[in-house]
Amino acid sequence: MQPLIAGNWKMNGVASQLHEIEAVAASVKATLPSTEVLICLPATLIAQAVLTAAGGISIGAEDCSAEISGPFTGDLSAEMLKDAGAGAVIVGHSERRQHYGETDAVVAAKAKAARRAGLLAIICIGETSAQRLAGNALSVCGDQIARSVPENMTASSAVIGYEPLWAIGSGQMPTSGQIIEMHAHIRDCLTQCLGAEGKKLRILYGGSVKPSNALSILSLPEVGGVLVGGASLKSADFLAICRAAPAMNPPNVNSQKEQ
Ligand code: PEP
Numbered sequence: 493m494q495p496l497i498a499g500n501w502k503m504n505g506v507a508s509q510l511h512e513i514e515a516v517a518a519s520v521k522a523t524l525p526s527t528e529v530l531i532c533l534p535a536t537l538i539a540q541a542v543l544t545a546a547g548g549i550s551i552g553a554e555d556c557s558a559e560i561s562g563p564f565t566g567d568l569s570a571e572m573l574k575d576a577g578a579g580a581v582i583v584g585h586s587e588r589r590q591h592y593g594e595t596d597a598v599v600a601a602k603a604k605a606a607r608r609a610g611l612l613a614i615i616c617i618g619e620t621s622a623q624r625l626a627g628n629a630l631s632v633c634g635d636q637i638a639r640s641v642p643e644n645m646t647a648s649s650a651v652i653g654y655e656p657l658w659a660i661g662s663g664q665m666p667t668s669g670q671i672i673e674m675h676a677h678i679r680d681c682l683t684q685c686l687g688a689e690g691k692k693l694r695i696l697y698g699g700s701v702k703p704s705n706a707l708s709i710l711s712l713p714e715v716g717g718v719l720v721g722g723a724s725l726k727s728a729d730f731l732a733i734c735r736a737a738p739a740m741n742p743p744n745v746n747s748q749k750e751q
Pocket of ligand 1: 721
């Protein structure tokens with residue numbers, strides 16, 4: 493399984509910072525041509541970033557509407573993001589679940605929209621610190637998988653992002669044992685939901701990934717890549733994480749969507 497190294501700039505970045513994308517894309521093209529790299533950006537930057545990246549990496553979005561078009565002022569459909577050049581979209585990030593009340597049903601509808609538009613959906617799940625301390629981490633994430641992952645998803649239309657909320661932007665990390673246990677559980681849940689296809693979806697780990705811990709995380713069983721927030725904003729840090737990925741022959745998600 494080809495690992496995916498995905499960045500998430502969140503609500504950061506203006507055009508003058510696209511040199512970071514240029515640096516990542518040029519270096520990946522020249523030195524890591526077999527590593528699958530994606531950076532999800534604010535929608536305002538997508539079209540320009542696709543040109544800047546010049547095929548060296550893929551560019552994605554951070555959220556989409558479940559609707560195709562209509563009276564939804566301020567929203568962007570998956571089709572619009574694809575039109576801007578995105579190859580992927582994050583759905584159900586914990587910041588959207590927390591700040592905008594997005595439920596599993598909303599996340600599933602957005603994942604379906606991504607598939608409809610031909611975008612790779614990065615479907616995020618994860619438990620809070622209180623849920624982990626109460627011993628409920630596995631059941632919480634299992635329920636999120638069951639309710640957020642539509643039944644027709646395939647390995648080429650979706651990946652799962654496991655992001656414990658308490659590890660996001662905090663510098664706190666689960667132990668290797670906790671990541672192994674959770675990713676094995678997510679794999680079981682995916683297989684239950686999707687049958688044989690569920691064995692193929694990549695499961696990304698996200699939460700305080702940085703150059704110093706990327707290699708050990710990527711070496712764990714059932715870790716099919718990483719989702720990187722803060723450390724994706726600086727090309728040097730993000731490239732160091734990309735270099736930790738074992739390289740094979742990647743599909744480029746910006747061209748995958750043409751299939
Ligand atoms: C994220 O928000 O998806 C994330 C993983 O953030 P960070 O890497 O900064 O913890």
